[in-house]
Amino acid sequence: MSFSSTLSIATSGLTAASIRARATAENIANANTDGYTRRVVTVEERRVGPSINGVRVANISNVTNEFLTTERLRLDADSSFASTRASAAEKLMTLVGEPGADNGLFSLYANFENALRDAAATPESDLLLRGVVDKGRALATNIQNMSRAADQQRATADRQIGLAVEEVNASLKRLEELNALPASKTTPEVIDERQRLVNSINEKIPVTMQIRDNGINLITDGGAFLLTERAQYLDFTPAGNVGRTQTLGSPLSGLSINGVDITPGGGAGQQTRSGELAGLFEVRDTILPDFQDQLDALATDLINRFADDTVDPTKTAGQSGLFTDGTTTPPTGVPLGIANSLQINAAVDPQKGGATYRLRDGIGATSPGATGNGDQLNRYISAFTSQRTTIGALATSGTRSASELAADMSSNISFQERDYSESSLFASTRAEAATEAEFAATGVDTDTELQQLLLIEQAYAANARVIQIAGQMIDELMGLI
Template identity: 40%
Template structure:
């Protein structure tokens, strides 16, 4: 839920001036202004600036998505370290409890301490407790893998220093680490039958390997759509088939076979950017125009506006039910992220409510009912008072008899 909230916030809402949707709107607005005054150098520069800003926003969001994955991978490593440390402590307590039980000592406090440690393990990896001789316990995942069987087993995971768009787990075939216990693969979402399916670590794996990559793919698909709108020679007659248009994939044209990570590589074509040695008048005359055209010509600018406003099919990764124009694509991906956030938050709230109800039920079973204990104390006090009165009466009767 936290990760999907971050993902949604990176995209922003339609009213947010820094949102991806607003950057699309800014570019379209700059193009419309230029179409009215094609010979205006400041308006040509504004198109360049807003286009660069849009590309930079794609880059920033894509980088932020991978940071969320990096944070999740790091958090997995931290939780694995904590689980291994706690399992060792439970092993030690097991030994102390076993020896204390054999000696007839009261080990209740030690058992309570052990239970708190078991609860810590449960937060990261759900376990079942198997009671053994002398009050000792073993811990096993619901899928049947022992984390503690007499001695603590080591949970193994290798965190990455940085997670990039090209890094994946891929069932163990990729560069990102899975999760194992003494060679047994328990990776959430992995290919093995022993994979864990709940707990914080499973949630973090879902963030790293499923939820965020899915949104990253949607962002790459949106970037692919943006590049494709300006690469058509029908929009820009100065281009040959296969030439990059107003936006490029790190200088090259878009390639559907090289979609992964495109949002992090999208940039403004250097040919129209004076800061990169390009010519600003090409925003009016065409990306590969060899010489300035008529100062009042607006054909290319209006063709670019049409390219942004025309609806067209999108890549499947964008998960659109139909054709979209450029701005609708930006709005759709924001709605996609918002829906994922709402779904994750709903699941989190339901899980929290269930956990709280189970906690209350556990307290009723194992905790002290102070009201009931007070009632019992009053009854005992009354019985004690009655017994005292009987003793006093008997004592008085014996003394009377002695006097007689």
């Protein structure tokens, strides 16, 4: 072998070792960088004609595992969906209050009943009569505030849908730009950026990634194309404020791609079923309206319990009693949104020009009666504690007292919160396991990379030694001339 061949081979080895060292150092430096995949340098023989004349770097590529990445994407979307639902359920549990909590719904019912009993035992006490009004007002206001808070949470979910759609569309635009790059510019850094964008989209709407020449296609879990050579953008119109009577399509916006309906829960064939967007649509269109339906049932039950003419013979026949919805007559059925207007009758509320003696003497009383007569208060207690047929979203096969009906709702919300929380924990655990499996296959193990650096150092030193010896031999030969 000639000196020139020897030097050429050794020099190519040095070059390859240098490139491998840089790639390995980059791996170590980015070991904790989110979305970074391990770089691998492929070295192959360099031929000149039939002869091997050293080595050359064929390419620098990312380590990928299509199966593990696909599985991780699916489980990430499921975790995002479950987390979104769990967060909404937790907020509802906070509104209702834990069973037994001082500020909880059931406690407000118990406080009102206790106030009635105290006043019935001492009907001449104006202080205790005021206590009944205060506790009744607190109960009605709490139900009203919970329903209005649910309206606000629906509006928040609607805004979050709009923001998520904007983020997805921005990521799609960038992916379209990356897809347009020629093969020579589709570097490992570009591939990592592309995967991070896909990860971000997938958290909001589940996608399957198809690798093609110099780019990718993205398909939603419902089978709609989000990205081919060009991006197909999501379409959604935020509502701003969301009222109790507003529903999907009337007038709340759904989700579409180029006019194709993919609204989660909308019944379309290509609807998306997981990810943050699906969770937010379920919160806006199902979880919160169901909660408000239960509040409407509670409000209607409270009004109707005291509206019976036998409960208060002094009031105008057929009109509402101790609780109203702001009108004079009790509701038929369970009116949508009645919880938003539940209030204690103004006739007994001093804050609205009423008088507390009407609790003792009846809504229709025009002047105070016998101060020691607690009959009317006892009729109120009987109405509050009597077993009545359940209605609306709280309908069951049995009957309930007012407090038992409130306990049913508290239990419903508590069970939902626990169920969604457990589902979220399970989904999160599976997603973390999938992430760890993918990282083990495609991420950076610093111990392995450090060992690789030692081998590269040895290869570099060996090639450098060859060049050194060749140089010495040339010097010796030149010295003989």
